[in-house]
Amino acid sequence: xxxxxxxxxxxxxxxxxxxxxxxxxxxxxxxxxxxxxxxxxxxxxxxxxxxxxxxxxxxxxxxxxxxxxxxxxxxxxxxxxxxxxxxxxxxxxxxxxxxxxxxxxxxxxxxxxxxxxxxxxx
Numbered sequence: 001x002x003x004x005x006x007x008x009x010x011x012x013x014x015x016x017x018x019x020x021x022x023x024x025x026x027x028x029x030x031x032x033x034x035x036x037x038x039x040x041x042x043x044x045x046x047x048x049x050x051x052x053x054x055x056x057x058x059x060x061x062x063x064x065x066x067x068x069x070x071x072x073x074x075x076x077x078x079x080x081x082x083x084x085x086x087x088x089x090x091x092x093x094x095x096x097x098x099x100x101x102x103x104x105x106x107x108x109x110x111x112x113x114x115x116x117x118x119x120x121x122x
Contacts, residue, residue: 004030004055004115006030007028007029007030007053007055008028008030009029009030009031009073009074010025010026010027010029010073010074010075011025011026011029011031011052011054011071011072011073011074012024012025012026012071012072012074012075012076013025013026013054013065013069013070013071013072013120014069014070014071014072014080014089014092015064015065015066015069016066016068016069016089017064019082021079021080021081021082021089023076023078023079023080025075025076026054026058026059027058028055028058029052029053029054029055029058030051030052030053031050031051031052031071031073031099032050032051032052033048033049033050033073033098033099033101034048034049035047035048035049036048036049048098048101049121049122050071050101050120050121050122051119051120051121052071052119052120052121053117053118053119053120054117054118054120055115055116055117056110056116056117056118057116059117059118063118065103065106065118065120066103066106067103067104067105067106068102068103069102069103069120070089070092070093070100070101070102070103071100071101071103071120071122072092072096072099072100073096073099073100074099076092076096078092078095078096080092101122102122103120103121103122104121104122105119105120105121105122106118106119106120106121107119107121
């Protein structure tokens with residue numbers, strides 16, 4: 001159990017291993033979704049940015065995550081099967097937006113002295 005009072009949410013992580021998607025639900029995590037403003041030479045654009053943190057004690061020893069995995073706020077019971085219409089990863093992701101994201105960054109912060117966790121960004 002984490003001592004961080006911000007780690008109160010449940011998240012579902014879909015990890016792709018080979019051709020199969022494995023679903024794992026973690027409680028006692030942190031999840032944040034917010035809008036960020038990006039600027040080009042001629043205009044500003046809004047985009048969503050996401051952070052999820054899973055304490056090492058919650059993730060356990062067999063924790064696996066990769067780029068392009070999916071994180072959803074809350075307990076999601078959907079099964080992902082990229083061969084079945086209505087169950088493809090992109091469809092599950094779209095269905096759960098704006099509280100779902102594709103992992104684009106992973107940080108293993110389990111070697112710290114305190115607040116050991118995995119950080120997933122998107």
